[in-house]
Each structure stands twice: as C-alpha cells, then as structure tokens.
Amino acid sequence: MELRHRDHPRRHDVVAPADDDPSQPTVESHPPMLETLKRSLVGAPLASSEIDEQRISKRVGLAVFSSDAISSTAYATEEILFVVALGASSLALGLPVLVPIALAVALLLLIVSASYRQTIHSYPSGGGSYVVSRENLGETPSLVAGASLLVDYILTVAVSISAGVAAILSIPAFAGLRDHRVAVGLVLVALITLVNLRGVKESGRAFAIPTYVYIVTFGALVVVGLAKAELGLFGGLSPVDAEGFEGALNGGELGLFLVLKGFSSGAVALTGVEAISNGVPAFQKPAPRNAAVTLSWMAAILGTLFLGSAVLATAVMPVPSHDQTVIAQLGLAVFGSGPLFLVLQIATACILTMAANTAYADFPRLSFIIAGDGYLPRQLANRGDRLVFSNGILLLAAAASTLLIGFGGITTALIPLYAVGVFTSFTLSQTGMVRHHLRLREAGWQRGVAINGVGAFTTFVVLLIVAITKFSSGAWLPLIVIPTVVVLFRGVSSHYQRVRSGLRLPDRIVLEPTAHTVVVLVGDVHRGTVEALRYAWSLHPTHLLAVTVVADDDAETAIRERWARVPGDIRLDVIRSPYRELTRPLLRYVDEVDDRWDGDIVTVLIPEFVVSRWWGHFLHNNSALLLKGRLLFRRGTVVTSVPYHLNA
Known part of the structure; x- marks a missing residue:
C-alpha cells in the first residue's frame, strides 16, 4: 500500500543545549579504553589559543x-x-x-x-624553498621544490x-x-x-x-x-x-x-x-x-x-x-x-x-x-x-x-637517493631569492643578489655532480620519484578544482518541493526495524516501502509472519536470492523503484543496532557498511543509518 502525504514538514530552528560551552574541549566519542590509551600516549588536548605557548626558544x-x-x-x-x-x-x-x-x-x-x-x-x-619558488619562479618550479623537500624529509x-x-x-x-x-x-x-x-x-x-x-x-x-x-x-x-x-x-x-x-x-x-x-x-x-x-x-x-x-x-x-x-x-x-x-x-x-x-x-x-x-x-x-x-x-x-x-x-x-632532492630544493630556493631581490630591490638588494646568486650556482653544480656520479648507485630514482610527486600534486589540484566547479552556486537559486520515496531495508523484524519505520514516517514520504532479501521459502514465510505484527499496512517486498547475495539484488531493487517514480529523491534507510562494547561489533555481520558504500555512488540516492542502541 502506498502512503501519500502532500503536506511537508516545517523547518525547525536548531538550538544548542544550554549546557554546551564552546570554550571547553570537545568530548570525543571514542570508547573509554581507547580514549584513555590515547591520552596516556599523546597527552591532553590543547586549545587553539595556546598555540603561541608552543613556540620554542633558540x-x-x-x-x-x-x-x-x-x-x-x-x-x-x-x-x-x-x-x-x-x-x-x-x-x-x-x-x-x-x-x-x-x-x-x-x-x-x-x-x-x-x-x-x-x-x-x-x-x-x-x-x-616551496614558498620562495611559488612567489618568484611560478607553479611548476614550486611543485618541484615541494616534491624535492617532501622526498628529502622522508629520506631524512x-x-x-x-x-x-x-x-x-x-x-x-x-x-x-x-x-x-x-x-x-x-x-x-x-x-x-x-x-x-x-x-x-x-x-x-x-x-x-x-x-x-x-x-x-x-x-x-x-x-x-x-x-x-x-x-x-x-x-x-x-x-x-x-x-x-x-x-x-x-x-x-x-x-x-x-x-x-x-x-x-x-x-x-x-x-x-x-x-x-x-x-x-x-x-x-x-x-x-x-x-x-x-x-x-x-x-x-x-x-x-x-x-x-x-x-x-x-x-x-x-x-x-x-x-x-x-x-x-x-x-x-x-x-x-x-x-x-x-x-x-x-x-x-x-x-x-x-x-x-x-x-x-x-x-x-x-x-x-x-x-x-x-x-x-x-x-x-x-x-x-x-x-x-x-x-x-x-x-x-x-x-x-x-x-x-x-x-x-x-x-x-639510501644516501644516493638523499642528496638529489636536497640540492634540487637548494638550487630552486636560491634562484628564487635572486628573483626576489631583483623584483623588490629592497635595501641592500645587491648584496642579497650576490649571496643568493653564488648559492644558486654552487648548489646547481653540486646537483649535477651528485646526479652524474651517483646515477648508477640509485640517484636515478629521485629523478623519477620527484616528477611523479609533481604529477600527483597536479592530480590533487585538478580534483579540488572539479569539486569547486561542481559545488559552485548558480546565479539564481530555486528551492522547489520534491517527491520523496523512502525504502526501509529489513534484515529481520526487531526493535531496530520499528525505530527505522518510525523515523521513515517522520519524513512524510510520498512513497514508503520496505524490502528484504531471503534465500528460500522457509525464510520468506518466517519474515512475513513477523512482519504481520507491524502496524500501518506497509508493503514488504521480498527479493529471492538463492545464492545468498545481498548487495546486488538490493541495488537492482532501488533501480526499479527509481524507474517507477522517476524524479523522486530516493532515501534508503538502514536499521542498525549498536552494542555498548566496542569489541561487540566484531561479533556481528557488518554487511551494511558495504551496502552503504555502494549506494553512496548512486546519483539521486540518500543513504541513512538509523541506529538503535542496545545495552548488550
């Protein structure tokens, strides 16, 4: 049975609890034993206002x-x-x-x-070297300097x-x-x-x-x-x-x-x-x-x-x-x-x-x-x-x-790998400083040009010596690794540029009501399932469905008998999976629901019970994690976990 609701829920202002104090450190939700271990190893957290106190003397x-x-x-x-x-x-x-x-x-x-x-x-x-090269030599030299330094520090x-x-x-x-x-x-x-x-x-x-x-x-x-x-x-x-x-x-x-x-x-x-x-x-x-x-x-x-x-x-x-x-x-x-x-x-x-x-x-x-x-x-x-x-x-x-x-x-x-990155960053830094002095011409810039010019020439000569004499001993490796890291830098930058482009707001923003289909995944009928259904009702969906996956007739009969106790006349769709596969049949089902009500936002609710002991999670099936990971990459689909906390 389809449940249709034309009215939409009101928006409510979110009010912070009265006892919240932003000046106090946030209490993390780590299990107590892990949190105690972490604090004993790394110490108590420090506020951002204490950063000047962390400065060091000569x-x-x-x-x-x-x-x-x-x-x-x-x-x-x-x-x-x-x-x-x-x-x-x-x-x-x-x-x-x-x-x-x-x-x-x-x-x-x-x-x-x-x-x-x-x-x-x-x-x-x-x-x-990275900042000097970025400000004076351009993007590519700065990325080479940055890659050289990072490789150098790892080798250090x-x-x-x-x-x-x-x-x-x-x-x-x-x-x-x-x-x-x-x-x-x-x-x-x-x-x-x-x-x-x-x-x-x-x-x-x-x-x-x-x-x-x-x-x-x-x-x-x-x-x-x-x-x-x-x-x-x-x-x-x-x-x-x-x-x-x-x-x-x-x-x-x-x-x-x-x-x-x-x-x-x-x-x-x-x-x-x-x-x-x-x-x-x-x-x-x-x-x-x-x-x-x-x-x-x-x-x-x-x-x-x-x-x-x-x-x-x-x-x-x-x-x-x-x-x-x-x-x-x-x-x-x-x-x-x-x-x-x-x-x-x-x-x-x-x-x-x-x-x-x-x-x-x-x-x-x-x-x-x-x-x-x-x-x-x-x-x-x-x-x-x-x-x-x-x-x-x-x-x-x-x-x-x-x-x-x-x-x-x-x-x-390891030594032959070490020196190439060191002198590459030296050379770029000193060359950048020469450009810096020539560009700004601050007081004493001629002396600065002389010092950094000699430094750039000397370190470049040493770089050539290192690269040539140590090439067969392994100096060829940084000559491959550093450009590879630069390519990695550019790949990361391109990704963030695409993300920014995709998130950019249009000139005119229109907010319109959208039809909403909610699918509740049912592994079994228990209190966690009831909590998920109650939450699904609160969303005022245009369509509300429940779905389960079974392997044989006996499993289907058993879950339908338990489902009969659930009020609200919510339809339970049963998917047969003779090979006991869970993820693929559910994904096909969501595709069919999406095709049936084209244009709806599909929300998939996954009931999950949460045990009180951290080690208890290793004793239960965590197949919901895989399913959430697969649904995350499906367009137009919202995936929500509905936790039910147990004292076990």
Missing part, C-alpha cells in the same frame, strides 16, 4: 631543527671513505683526499647557510634511523641484533613518531639534552683525538686493526670521478640546513631573528665538527665497514673501550635517531602549506588536538618505514 630550536644537519657529522666522513677508499681505490689513496673534500663541503655549507639567512628574513612565514627519517641503528649495533653489547637491523629501525620510528604526536614543544624538550650531549661528546672526541695525534698528549692514539678490511689497503686508482663522487657523498652533511627556514613560525618572537641566529649556530657547530673529524680520521686511518662505523673506530682509538666510548656511541645513536625529528618538524608543516594551496589532501592541513599536524606525522612515519624495509636499513644504500 636552544630548543637547535635541537629540533638542527639535529639532522649536526647528526650528519656521524656518517658523512664514513660515506666519503666508502667511495674513495673502497673498490677501485684503496685506503692509502683515499685518506689524503679526505680533508680537501671536507674543506670543499665546509665552504659549500658556508655559502648555503648564508643564503638561507636571506630566505629567513625575506619569508618569515616559513615554507622555505630513513637515513637517520638507519644510521642510528648502525651506531647501536657498533656497541659490542648489541652486536647480536645485527640480523634484526630493520626491526630495530621500525621500533625507533614508532618511538619518535609518538614523541612528535605529543607536540613540538614536548618533542623539543625531549630531544634537547641528547643533542647537546652529542655535541659536547663529539667535540671532546675531536679535541682529545687531535691533541693525541698532533701533540702526543694523553698517551697517543690506539691504532685501528685493519685485518678485517674488505678493500685494499694499498694500490688501486683514484681518479677525478671518484673524488667528485666522494664529494657528493660528503655533501649529505648539508641535509637539514634548509629546515630552519621552513619552520620559522615555530620560534619565539621575534621569530626571524631567532631562527637566523639558530641557523648560524648550527652552521658553526656542523662545520667545526665535520672538519675536525676528517682531520682526525687521517691520523687514525679508520676502515669503512657496515659492521663498525668510522665514528666508532675513532672513538675506540681516542677513548679506548671504556665508559667514554660507550657515552659517545649512545650519544651518536641518539642524535642520529633524533635527527629524524627535523623531518617530523618540517614535513607536516610543509604538507600543511602545500595542502592549503590545494596540491595535497586537505586532511594534511588539519591540526590535531595537540596542535601538531598529526596526519602529516603519521604519513611521514609510514613512508619512512617503507623505505627502511625496502632498503634493508642500510645507510649507504
């Missing part, structure tokens, strides 16, 4: 944004030696070129850091964690974990992710002390080591045992190509230099000045420690190995196997692991900016309840974990 900022760059002192020297002292070359040929390569890298560091100081003062809102986490694991495994007590390198790395990723989900300020505090312990310990290694090597103080150096060295100690050839390849490996020491320019808003006010000072501190510390370790290595003559890092060998030679060596290794493992925090601080922030421009999913522009971009943090952790698994947690295997 001392904390050095730990948060410079740990990546400073941590490279723990493996950059080793990466140079892996190239110039292995394979076609030898340790005797590779060690003499180590210091000249380190000097070239230090000079490059000076140029890049001076260039980024210009960026900090010109673009205090953050965003680094993977390289830092793998290097941290290598430092841990160099401690004799943990040598037994060498076969579980990837598992140890994944545990470290999970821990650093959890700390970052608690907020920028808390993660900075957690990482500040280990960062400074590393700086002091590594500084002591360089100072004491050089005093022993050059002045013969403190009993001199203990020699490195080279018996286990896999390459040749003497002989071989060292041509220009290998020297340039070694330089490109050492240039990874510059990774993370741009991080401070990306995160300027995170600093206490005046943010640009504090960020610039922190950048200068970082460059001075990084340059001094890197050069010092290279000079020390020429005296100690360490042998590059995946089983024991070069820094561990330097530590044994200078400190012996006592407590100071253990402190050095623990501090190195900590700084390498926490170097990933630079990426955790910048990747979500850059994703927020790019998502705000419509090139990434909007979810990445949302702050979590701890005022961090938690979706970006989780995405970064997942991507870096995938790399760790794919490359077996070996630092050297």
Whole structure:
C-alpha cells in the first residue's frame, strides 16, 4: 500500500543545549579504553589559543631543527671513505683526499647557510624553498621544490634511523641484533613518531639534552683525538686493526670521478640546513631573528665538527665497514673501550635517531602549506588536538618505514637517493631569492643578489655532480620519484578544482518541493526495524516501502509472519536470492523503484543496532557498511543509518 502525504514538514530552528560551552574541549566519542590509551600516549588536548605557548626558544630550536644537519657529522666522513677508499681505490689513496673534500663541503655549507639567512628574513612565514619558488619562479618550479623537500624529509627519517641503528649495533653489547637491523629501525620510528604526536614543544624538550650531549661528546672526541695525534698528549692514539678490511689497503686508482663522487657523498652533511627556514613560525618572537641566529649556530657547530673529524680520521686511518662505523673506530682509538666510548656511541645513536625529528618538524608543516594551496589532501592541513599536524606525522612515519624495509636499513644504500632532492630544493630556493631581490630591490638588494646568486650556482653544480656520479648507485630514482610527486600534486589540484566547479552556486537559486520515496531495508523484524519505520514516517514520504532479501521459502514465510505484527499496512517486498547475495539484488531493487517514480529523491534507510562494547561489533555481520558504500555512488540516492542502541 502506498502512503501519500502532500503536506511537508516545517523547518525547525536548531538550538544548542544550554549546557554546551564552546570554550571547553570537545568530548570525543571514542570508547573509554581507547580514549584513555590515547591520552596516556599523546597527552591532553590543547586549545587553539595556546598555540603561541608552543613556540620554542633558540636552544630548543637547535635541537629540533638542527639535529639532522649536526647528526650528519656521524656518517658523512664514513660515506666519503666508502667511495674513495673502497673498490677501485684503496685506503692509502683515499685518506689524503679526505680533508680537501671536507674543506670543499665546509665552504659549500658556508655559502648555503648564508643564503638561507636571506630566505629567513625575506619569508618569515616559513615554507622555505616551496614558498620562495611559488612567489618568484611560478607553479611548476614550486611543485618541484615541494616534491624535492617532501622526498628529502622522508629520506631524512630513513637515513637517520638507519644510521642510528648502525651506531647501536657498533656497541659490542648489541652486536647480536645485527640480523634484526630493520626491526630495530621500525621500533625507533614508532618511538619518535609518538614523541612528535605529543607536540613540538614536548618533542623539543625531549630531544634537547641528547643533542647537546652529542655535541659536547663529539667535540671532546675531536679535541682529545687531535691533541693525541698532533701533540702526543694523553698517551697517543690506539691504532685501528685493519685485518678485517674488505678493500685494499694499498694500490688501486683514484681518479677525478671518484673524488667528485666522494664529494657528493660528503655533501649529505648539508641535509637539514634548509629546515630552519621552513619552520620559522615555530620560534619565539621575534621569530626571524631567532631562527637566523639558530641557523648560524648550527652552521658553526656542523662545520667545526665535520672538519675536525676528517682531520682526525687521517691520523687514525679508520676502515669503512657496515659492521663498525668510522665514528666508532675513532672513538675506540681516542677513548679506548671504556665508559667514554660507550657515552659517545649512545650519544651518536641518539642524535642520529633524533635527527629524524627535523623531518617530523618540517614535513607536516610543509604538507600543511602545500595542502592549503590545494596540491595535497586537505586532511594534511588539519591540526590535531595537540596542535601538531598529526596526519602529516603519521604519513611521514609510514613512508619512512617503507623505505627502511625496502632498503634493508642500510645507510649507504639510501644516501644516493638523499642528496638529489636536497640540492634540487637548494638550487630552486636560491634562484628564487635572486628573483626576489631583483623584483623588490629592497635595501641592500645587491648584496642579497650576490649571496643568493653564488648559492644558486654552487648548489646547481653540486646537483649535477651528485646526479652524474651517483646515477648508477640509485640517484636515478629521485629523478623519477620527484616528477611523479609533481604529477600527483597536479592530480590533487585538478580534483579540488572539479569539486569547486561542481559545488559552485548558480546565479539564481530555486528551492522547489520534491517527491520523496523512502525504502526501509529489513534484515529481520526487531526493535531496530520499528525505530527505522518510525523515523521513515517522520519524513512524510510520498512513497514508503520496505524490502528484504531471503534465500528460500522457509525464510520468506518466517519474515512475513513477523512482519504481520507491524502496524500501518506497509508493503514488504521480498527479493529471492538463492545464492545468498545481498548487495546486488538490493541495488537492482532501488533501480526499479527509481524507474517507477522517476524524479523522486530516493532515501534508503538502514536499521542498525549498536552494542555498548566496542569489541561487540566484531561479533556481528557488518554487511551494511558495504551496502552503504555502494549506494553512496548512486546519483539521486540518500543513504541513512538509523541506529538503535542496545545495552548488550
């Protein structure tokens, strides 16, 4: 029987309950146990008004944004030696070129850091290379810069964690974990992710002390080591045992190509230099000045420690190995196997692991900016309840974990992928800054053009060196990945443009009454079904139908007997499905209803009972989810769940 109603329900104003207080945090509907677990792990939610209180000082900022760059002192020297002292070359040929390569890298560091100081003062809102390129070079260069940075940050986490694991495994007590390198790395990723989900300020505090312990310990290694090597103080150096060295100690050839390849490996020491320019808003006010000072501190510390370790290595003559890092060998030679060596290794493992925090601080922030421009999913522009971009943090952790698994947690295997994105973003940023100075011609613009011009030229040359010398070692991969990410950016942007076009209001808006057909899906006749029918009546539909799917005669007879108790003379349509399929027969039925009353809005009501225990949902059939998913893509159809809450 068809029920027709020509009158339409009145609209009612929605009034918020009197006890609602918008100043209080929203109570989420998570099950109590999950909510308690979440709060114990990430902490209580923070109000938006507290965002200024989350800004960090220069001392904390050095730990948060410079740990990546400073941590490279723990493996950059080793990466140079892996190239110039292995394979076609030898340790005797590779060690003499180590210091000249380190000097070239230090000079490059000076140029890049001076260039980024210009960026900090010109673009205090953050965003680094992406924003500079967007404002001065156009859409495509900005997307290339953004893709390069995002890939760089993912690799930062993977390289830092793998290097941290290598430092841990160099401690004799943990040598037994060498076969579980990837598992140890994944545990470290999970821990650093959890700390970052608690907020920028808390993660900075957690990482500040280990960062400074590393700086002091590594500084002591360089100072004491050089005093022993050059002045013969403190009993001199203990020699490195080279018996286990896999390459040749003497002989071989060292041509220009290998020297340039070694330089490109050492240039990874510059990774993370741009991080401070990306995160300027995170600093206490005046943010640009504090960020610039922190950048200068970082460059001075990084340059001094890197050069010092290279000079020390020429005296100690360490042998590059995946089983024991070069820094561990330097530590044994200078400190012996006592407590100071253990402190050095623990501090190195900590700084390498926490170097990933630079990426955790910048990747979500850059994703927020790019998502705000419509090139990434909007979810990445949302702050979590701890005022961090938690979706970006989780995405970064997942991507870096995938790399760790794919490359077996070996630092050297990841390094060639690392430098291409770094120097691509460097070059675009400095080129954009040259255009910025020429366009605005602010006070002192000639000096700015000179600094950034030298930076752009130098980093472009290094980019070519890295791309050429590391191409066969894996540098070709970023040359594919970065354009792929750019295509992804454009695809996301095109989607949002289509959505905006589809949602755009016409010039004249007309609201007319529309016929309404309501279909109630009946799995069985119970209280939830009655609630759904009561709700269906409240909609004042033009047509009200009920439908069920059965497999055989007995099932049909049983449900018709129970349906007879339902008042209102509502027709129950029974669909036979001998193969016990549910979704397809119901979709065909909705198509038939739509054809019968063409022009109606079809609302499908799905009664669902809700159990009080979260685990109870796993004990019931959730086929309604699949059906709702299929109906969602059907034009002119509204799908509504009508929950009935049980105490079970």
